[in-house]
Amino acid sequence: MPPPTSPVPAIAVSRTPASRLSDFSLETTPFSGVLSDHMVLAEWSDGRWEAPRVVPYAHLPLSPVVSSLQYGLSVFEGLKAQRGPDGRIRLFRPALNARRLARSADRLTLPALPAAVFVESLRALVREDAAWVPACGAGALYIRPIIFSVDESVRVAPPRRACFAIVTFPFGTYYAAPVRAWVAERYVRAWPGGTGDVKTAGNYAGGLAAEREACAAGCDTALWLDGPTRSLAEECGVMNLFAVIGDTVVTPPLAGTILAGVTRDSAIQLLRDLGYRVEERPLPIEEVFAAAGSGALRECFGTGTAATVSPIAEIRYGTRVATPRPDDGPTIATQLKDRLTRVATGIEPDPHGWVDIVE
Numbered sequence: 001m002p003p004p005t006s007p008v009p010a011i012a013v014s015r016t017p018a019s020r021l022s023d024f025s026l027e028t029t030p031f032s033g034v035l036s037d038h039m040v041l042a043e044w045s046d047g048r049w050e051a052p053r054v055v056p057y058a059h060l061p062l063s064p065v066v067s068s069l070q071y072g073l074s075v076f077e078g079l080k081a082q083r084g085p086d087g088r089i090r091l092f093r094p095a096l097n098a099r100r101l102a103r104s105a106d107r108l109t110l111p112a113l114p115a116a117v118f119v120e121s122l123r124a125l126v127r128e129d130a131a132w133v134p135a136c137g138a139g140a141l142y143i144r145p146i147i148f149s150v151d152e153s154v155r156v157a158p159p160r161r162a163c164f165a166i167v168t169f170p171f172g173t174y175y176a177a178p179v180r181a182w183v184a185e186r187y188v189r190a191w192p193g194g195t196g197d198v199k200t201a202g203n204y205a206g207g208l209a210a211e212r213e214a215c216a217a218g219c220d221t222a223l224w225l226d227g228p229t230r231s232l233a234e235e236c237g238v239m240n241l242f243a244v245i246g247d248t249v250v251t252p253p254l255a256g257t258i259l260a261g262v263t264r265d266s267a268i269q270l271l272r273d274l275g276y277r278v279e280e281r282p283l284p285i286e287e288v289f290a291a292a293g294s295g296a297l298r299e300c301f302g303t304g305t306a307a308t309v310s311p312i313a314e315i316r317y318g319t320r321v322a323t324p325r326p327d328d329g330p331t332i333a334t335q336l337k338d339r340l341t342r343v344a345t346g347i348e349p350d351p352h353g354w355v356d357i358v359e
């Protein structure tokens with residue numbers, strides 16, 4: 001269901017009397033360790049959203065019976081604001097996050113937010129907390145929008161009241177160390193008709209046991225197979241999966257069980273711009289192992305907003321190990337990460353019109 005269109009409301013701002021910014025070093029606080037000074041809030045009731053407002057960051061008073069806590073009626077987004085060498089702050093393709101949040105919300109019978117209202121709320125918040133955006137090349141401001149039920153009832157039903165909130169936090173650049181991925185055999189992340197293609201809180205809750213198992217096996221993250229056949233590689237942890245086999249970059253298709261990552265979509269386009277052949281098609285895990293055996297598996301990597309591109313050093317499946325063998329010189333994952341970062345920060349031209357400057 002497309003979000004209803006409506007005029008973009010003015011976003012009222014109530015400013016904190018005392019910024020906490022000087023208490024921290026933007027570049028060294030741990031990921032989500034410190035939330036910035038302000039947040040966005042809006043409530044939905046009687047079938048209507050009130051105008052979002054920017055307010056000082058604070059805890060929310062919630063009844064323990066709200067259905068977001070009881071039944072997981074909660075969806076979220078993740079994106080970044082980054083500073084370019086010109087000092088200007090840029091959002092990356094926020095309209096895609098708006099659309100995805102609306103789809104996620106609708107899947108859980110939560111109210112969708114009009115895209116223009118979503119984007120304007122983001123911009124108002126980032127403008128207010130602009131001082132929290134690290135310098136160019138020194139990190140980013142991570143933006144976390146959520147929509148969740150605040151219906152105070154243990155009945156299982158579409159909510160009558162919901163809340164939209166956005167919080168942000170700064171994080172420094174971090175080196176995404178190559179990960180070891182553990183093929184999950186006991187757990188499934190997504191299944192046809194399920195919620196794997198939307199960003200619900202419950203998807204992440206359901207994935208943690210496999211991540212724990214992966215860590216216990218000496219790996220860093222789970223590699224998910226499809227539910228029905230347990231033969232197709234789908235995603236890597238909470239990232240989209242890419243494999244470079246011979247001269248082709250392969251990524252699983254958006255056919256209902258894969259989350260449509262903004263980074264995934266951008267990566268496909270940029271890889272094609274760089275001259276690589278990219279195929280969106282089912283990726284059998286046995287093909288990955290056969291390619292590793294023959295030496296054709298050059299690289300595997302995951303894509304997602306936080307790390308952008310994360311190389312996968314090896315994939316373990318039971319007792320077998322597949323190890324990609326990259327060519328000498330900069331890997332495709334590195335080239336892709338550099339290009340993405342340079343476009344998103346305005347160092348390179350933005351031929352696809354992805355960058356949204358916050359004035």
Ligand SMILES: *Cc1c(COP(=O)(O)O)cnc(C)c1O
Nearest residue numbers: 238239240259261262263304305
């Ligand atoms: C959010 C998410 C991604 C990455 O999406 P981006 O828009 O690129 O950040 C990939 N897989 C899953 C399961 C996700 O939840």
